[in-house]
Amino acid sequence: MIGRFVWTALLVAAMVTPVFALDAPDESAMEESAEAGARGRGPAGRGRVQHHAQRHLPPVDLDVKDEPADEGGAVRLTWKPCPKAGAATGEKFVIYRATRSDAGHWPFEKVGEFPLTDHLTESKNGKVYRYVDEGLSDEDAYYYRVAAVRGDLWAYAFKMMGTTPAVDFGPVSSIRQVIAYGDRAAIRNGLPADPPTEVSAADKPNDAGEAIIVTWTPSKHADQVPGLTYRIYRSEKPEGPFDAAGSVSADKNSYMDSTHKGGEGKTWYYVVAATNLEGTKFAVSDASNGAAAKTQIINWEQWNYFLFAVVLSVFIVYFIQHIKSGKKLFVRKIAGMEAVDEAIGRATEMGKPIMFVPGIMDMNDVQTVAAVAILGRVARTVAEYDTRLMCPTSKSLVMTTGRETVKEAFLSAGRPDAYNDDIVTYLTDEQFGYVAGVNGMMVRDKPATILYLGAFYAESLIMAETGNSIGAIQIAGTAQPAQLPFFIAACDYTLIGEELFAASAYLSHDPKQLGSLKGQDIGKLLGMLGIIFGATLATVAELSGAGWAQTALNWVSALFTVSAG
Amino acid sequence: MSFYEKVANIDRRVIFLLIGLAVAIPIIFTVRFPGFPTPMVQEIFDLVENLPAGSKVLVSFDYDPASEPELQPMATAWMRQCIERGFRIYIMALWPIGQDMARLTVDQLKRDIAEKERLTGKKVPFEYGVNYVDLGYKSGAQGVINVVLTDFEKMYPTDSTNQALSSIPMMSDTKSLKDLDLIISISAGTPGLKEWIQFGADPAGVKIIGGSTAVQAPLLYPYYPKQLSGQLGGLKTAAEYEKLMGDRYPQYSDIKDNKGRIRMGAQAIAHIVIMLFIVVGNITFFIDRRRGKRG
Amino acid sequence: MLVRRTIPLLITFVVGAVLILSKLFPVTSSLGEEFSIFFDIIAVFAFILGGGNLVKIHGNKIYRRVPGWGYSLVCLIGFFATLSIGMFKTGTGLAGVERWAAPPTYSGGHFNGIYEYIFKPLAATMFALLAFYVASASYRAFRAKNLEATVLLVAAFIILLGRTFIGTWISFWAGPESGYTLPDLAEWIMNYPNLAGQRAIMIGIALGIVSTSLKIILGIDRGYMGTDAE
Structure with missing residues (x-):
């Protein structure tokens, strides 16, 4: 045993040694790196990470x-x-x-x-x-x-x-600022295209006074300038001087200037310049009307989001009340959850521990919250059976939350004496370090039952295959669709997506929670109806070309379009 | 023990050994297969190739060393194309280690360029602050995207080298995501391409393409083609992209510059070995079932 | 009861409700961002607990000489070595204030060496295990037990071949441009049957998240607190 540790230590030492031998910079290659204008230290060619020379700061x-x-x-x-x-x-x-x-x-x-x-x-x-x-x-x-x-x-x-601005720019009185920002019109009318016209500015609706939208009519003969770019400039005075605000490519005729947060109420004027790609030739528009960014009280773009939130909540609350009043609801059996009690019983009989892996995400992931809720239920059964539970976590907050949960569960099972802080442990935040740690625990302690519930990434199969190799009963559940195939291949039972979220309610046998499942089903039903209705409408609109069908389709798609922000 | 029983109870270490050989041998002896680009790869290549010179392209490095073998060839190919086409490159990272991946990529490219310039005799400009800028990593995932959507400078008062953003030439006409012409996210998970589509490209109205691992790629198909202009999913597409790059820019056709194509040989052989295992598994399964019926 | 039950539930309810409503009112739209920053701050402090737990457990193992205590020793040495090298920025050649202000990843430091030459290869190695485990898992899982399993098996073969250049090579029935080669079939499987399934799963997950969140905000599911007691 001791021999193995010595070897491990030697191996680590051997790996660390080259690190300390790396420090001397290569003098001969410095000249080259300086010539290339490379910022940083040492030549680029030695395969070491080039970190920035923070100690040497620019003028x-x-x-x-x-x-x-x-x-x-x-x-x-x-x-x-x-x-x-x-x-x-x-x-x-x-x-x-x-x-x-x-x-x-x-x-x-x-x-x-x-x-x-x-x-x-x-x-x-x-x-x-x-x-x-x-x-x-x-x-x-x-x-x-x-x-x-x-x-x-x-x-x-x-x-x-x-340098030395000597050119007069005519109607737009001061483009000088433009020059200072490098977008100089050396020859103002050198551009074959006309200037953009009808430039107008307006407050962006549904925001907190952050943005003004500038629109214009595109330049005539724009096609004669390859790579035509519209550059947008702004000023607090209609006569300038104008500052650069941004640029867009020729296929666009609007620009959202969203840098007004905090500067609410100030009036801004805009000019739009059609330029060639290099910015050496310009055709500048007249100044726009003045516009100010204003704060709106309600964001009407989010109306559909609210509709869904309210409808879903109403159904969920309704079914909770419904079931509270003593009515029965049918809940489909989830094989994986049915197997939990049996799996815990098996571990107890074999005198081996149970392992609970709550995924690698933090408490701000709903999957982790769902997993910790299930951990609570499992811990209660474990406490009743008096079996050993191991729960290695990858995030400190999950560890602290998990501990509270398990402690409460042991308490409510009447076994506070059986609880200790070593049940829920922290390994490391690093994904593959965590996998290595969990796999090590599996191989050493040979748990009879392993539960993988939460958010998993590439580590799913590495853990599940190791679990399989030690002959454990494995139950997995995640809402990471990419990892489901791996769990299905390597585990005995897998909770697919929403089943993970339903599992806590399922294990609790609490009528209130089962009611929420029913509400969720109604949401799914509405979604399905929406898909069928929308697909039918789109088909009708496409085949018949009827205006009403198109209008209805636009309504349906607006209903299901989530706006950003 | 009969031969059948030996096969049926095959030690997993035998499987591991064969897979190890299947991966190692093609890489050591650079086994190559002819590649034909799938339509989406061609589509992405044309999209990038047809952007005008001087276009503003954001490249986000959202991966870590674990996914490097699969994603690095994509990142390198895209960066090479952007440099050759004379684009302005804005580098970001949503993963902390992505910052290092970007730095390594840029260092490698700098070395490459010197060599390629000797090959073609053509000067390729690749200067900091002018042709590319490295904004670095900021924590906050989609929160970062949300901010740069309206203002780069608010999220990044300085670039990764502590240089004030306002003083960098190529930032002078680039205030937010909306000023860009293309976003490229090379991602191995969350946050990554999906967040860039939902919180960046879509609200900004900027075209986006991306590279994903083969495992993540299926999750992003729902966004194609409306919200996502195309994605490279997995090593095969990376190898195909390298082929297109090599055809268009012969200075990059040397196999040693095409890590994706080298690794693809290993993947091909490994897939065949896995299939052979599945076939063997099924044969033993059927023999087993027949015996079970008799017994 | 008040401290352990009512107050946490009240905080959950208020924060949840405020965040949902903030979507509707532009003035509060940055609240989500603010809250996630607060989460990060709390998580940083929680790390002290996590790191402490690591040290306590492994320290205990070494103290009690439980079998395998040597591994715990290696773990603790690695932990403290990385921590102190990162904190004192050895190898950077800095001194004084400059040293304390520099990031751990400062040029030339030993911390970079640890990252580059120990951490990166180890992470890549763990990830590379996946290739081996995929082989052994598919050896076990892909058996043509019934009709569904057979369909799955055939689809797996098409994808496996279609994802390599061999797919094009052995598609003798169609030219590379015809659109009927194995890679095209693989693409079709990914784009249609697979996509349909993915979307259904994603819609289910989204609804599951909504309902779980509602249950937590309304205090119906208290499983994460360990008990259902009122």
Whole structure:
């Protein structure tokens, strides 16, 4: 026995050792990684995880402005070293520049490199670096990137800016802001398509004042611009300046600007620009009407959701009352649940434990809640039979909930003395670690009965096959459709989907709970009727082309469409 | 003990050994079978191929090492296609370890690109902040999707490298999911493709495609074709996709770049072995029944 | 009774009802998100209980020298080693505040090594067991016992072949583009009979979830509290 442990320990040690031998970075490949502009540490080629170099932080407050009082052709860059605690300063700064061309790419080129001590001015706001980039064209927008470099560590800051705005944009008075965001109209009428027209803005209904919907009539001759894109800009004043809000492709004629949360009540104006893909050619619309995002009290989009909730609840409550008044209901036998008592009895006879596996999800999954409810019922029977119960869990909250449940169950079975905290145990949150742990318990303790109830993923078959190999009676139940085939193949009984949710009611023999099952059946019946009715209507509408059938079909599909949000 | 009895009570370790060999041998000797893309795979390939250059594509890495053999070939193929087509790639992860999967994928691609550039003599731009951005992992599953549906910056004030989102060039005209042209979710379970369809693509009105494990794929068929433009389900479709990629971009046709196709050989042989076991099982079952009747 | 029964039931009812109603009123629509954040916070604290439980159980086993206590020792060593390496960020070369502020996955740390070279291979190994267990399970389960089982068996064969390139290869009766090859048949089985079944199961599950949730919110099912006592 001891020998095996020594070997296990040696094996673990052997696995850990390479970890500690990994630390030295490969100096020779650093140059290459720096050239590639790779952010991170060390070369990419050694197969180790590239984690981000948080200790080496990028410059901050990078700003690019037109150089004042010149004849154009120059911009001024300013930035500060990263002020974060513990951030190491770089050894040098490298400045890159790009113009936007080539289908949305910015090929950056190095324009300057200097040590930390150059271009530095101390102001009341601390250290500021200034750099003037000259020899630029007035026609283009430029993008800058400043990298703080130390050894093989690179950290970047980005900024976009056009130079020396000298072009007048006509009716839309200030597109300058547009230039600053990189969507510059170098030639305003260079686009073969017309500007979008009839731009209008309106509050998005049924929300909490978060969004404004912008709609427009698409550009004429849009087909002459391959990759035509509509860019949407907004401003609080109809005359601008306009800020970029977003962009959509040519096949759309509306945009939802949903960034207004908290800024409710402010009026916004929009312009829509038809642009080519690169954003170098523009045709800009007139400004829209003003619109403000408002909060609505009731979300009418959710009406069908409520209808179903109310109808289902009414039926469930009705049947509970119905059964309370002493009426009998027929409940179909669930073979797997019928077998529970027998399986517990078998374990008792064999003097072996019972294992309950509540799945790998946390308490916020309904399947886990259903599983814990069943655990309560099983624990009660177990307490009565005086058998050993094992319940390994994968989540701490499931463990604490499970413990309370089992404790209460033992108490109500009159066996509080038989309870101890080791019944429900925690193994690990990690999926396959949990499987390994549960399989180990199975192989060592050889439970006579194993119950798998809850939410399972890929581990289902690995556990169920191991259970099968030790000859346990296995009862499974899950609402994960993908795992059902595995359980059916490897277990003696399997509760399929909704049976898992019915199981607790079934085991309780409590009339109130059985009533809820009946309510659920009515829901299913309504669903079936809806499917038959809808399919018939769709067939009739398709075959006859009748308008009324189409209208009715639209109603039915609206009834069954769940809206987002 | 007769031969029949030996077969009927076969030790499971024999089954395990044969399956082990069936998987190992084709991988070691790279057994390959000719592949013909199924219609949905072709459909997905054409969809991606026909997006205009510069399109904005979000790739969500929602899997972990356990599903890597099945899903990584899909992720790699899609990323290669996006790079070759000149798309802008927005990387996200709904699984904590998905972040590492994304990072490994990007590192691998960086190495690949240098090599492929030498092969084709064509410069392939793949620069951080310009061609791709890695937003990283945020916990909250569909909650994350719900937020980025309206505002990336609210969920991700910075990218995974602590760079302010507002300062990254390719984020300048990308404020929310609605600004994207395509969403790709490569997922091994929950949260994954299903959540992306329900909470992301559908409300945003953006096309979505995805990759799933063979086990998860059947659950997503109900969303095709209206809410889901197509999915790769399992290794076979990944191998088919690699074939399409290799045909269109010959620089990727080398078998060592096509992990899915290599692994597919193993899967094919393993399936045959499993079928042989089922056949043997049935033969013994029938012999058993006949004997039972006699006795 | 009040603390152990009435108050939890009241909390369940109020939270459940508020969350359902929040769907109807946009102002409260972010409540679901808020509650799930609270859940995460509580779950983090619960981990202390979980980790404590792990240590207690294995510590007990080692103390009492129960058979197999060596495994418990390996478990505890692994637990504390990973915990301390992650906490102290060994191998990252950081010091002071920087060290405490850095994430455990910081570049070059030993924690990454543990993840990369121990955790990942182990998880992949456990998952790979599935291939072997699928073989042994199908060997047992796929027997042509009756008509239904035979249909299942035939469908399984079509899918198994259709999911590999051999399927196309042996479909001698049809060309690869004809739409009648084994992969096409497999696709058809997945898209129609399988899909119909899946949808039915999913509708059943959805209704089961609704009714379970209602039972819990209304306090009808108290099984998760261990007893039905009023």
